[in-house]
Amino acid sequence: MIRNLLIITGVGLLLAVVGIGGALALGGRDLARHDWVWVLTDDGDRDSVRIERGGRVPPDVTRTLAWDGGERLLLDLPAEVTFIQGADAGVTITGPAGVVETVRLNDGRLVMDEDDDRAEHAYVRWGRGGFRAWSDTDRVKVTVTAPSVTAFEIIGSSDVSIRDYNHPTLALTVSGSGDVEVEGQTRSLAVEITGSGDIDADRLAVTDAAIDITGSGDVRVGPTGEVKVDLSGSGDVDLTRRPGRLAQQVSGTGDVEEY
Secondary structure (H helix, E strand, C coil): CCCHHHHHHHHHHHHHHHHHHHHHHHCHHHHHHCCEEEEEEEECCEEEEEEEECCCCCCCEEEEECCCCCCEEEEECCCEEEEEECCCCEEEEEECHHHHCCEEEECCEEEECCCCCCCEEEEEEEECCEEEEEECHHHCEEEEEECCCCEEEEEECCEEEEEEEECCEEEEEEEECCEEEEEEEEEEEEEEEEECCCEEEEEEEEEEEEEEEEECCCEEECCCCEEEEEEEECCCEEECCCCCEEEEEEEECCCEEEC
16 A cells, blocks of 8 residues: 555656656646646556646545444544534445545445455646645545444554544543544543554543653643543643642653643
C-alpha cells in the first residue's frame, strides 16, 4: 500500500528532478492556462508515472455498510473517520471507488482489505493555484453512527473525530500515529497510547481519568475529579482543568502540566 510518507518523498523527488525543469522547458504559458497532473501508480511490481495536461481526478463514490452497532469499535485504515453517537447504526464511506470497495466491517472491526490487488495512485496537481499532492487514501472519509459504542481502538494512522458522546464510561486505545478528537460528556475516561498518536479531549466534560502513555503521544483533557497518569517516554499530558486529586508516575522526558 502506498503510504503517505513514501508518497510525499516520491512526489518531492519527482518534482525536483522532472517536474519543474520539464514544465519550464515546455512553457509557462500553457501551465497558466491548464493544470497539469502527475499520476503515480503502484501496481505491484509495476510502478509508473504519467503526466496529464488538464488531467482530471476520478470523482469520489459513496458506499454504505450495514451495522447493528455494539460496544466496541476498532479502526484500522488510513482514513478520516467521524463517529457520531446516534440511534441509527451504520457506516458511510466516501472516496475513490477502488479504495472504498476494499473497506470491510466485521464484528465492529473496520479495516481495509490488505490482500486486495488493486493499483494505487498518488497525484500531484500543478497549476495557477500552486502545488497540491495527495493519495487515494487521503480522500477517504468515513462516518460511523452507533448508539452504544464505549470503547474505541485506533490502529495505524486513522484520524478520528468522536462527536456527541454521552455514556458513563469511555475507553480510547491508540496504537500507532492516529489522532483522536472527542467532544461530549462522560464520568470516567480511560486512555492508553502506544506510539505517537495524540488525543484532544478538551471538549469532553469528564470527572475521572486514567491515562497511560508509552511513547511520544500527547493527551489534552480537563477532568475535575480523580486523575491517574502513567508516562513512559516523551509523551505529555495537559490537564486543562484542575483535578480534585492527581497521582502521577513519570519515567522518561514526558511532562504532566496543570492549567
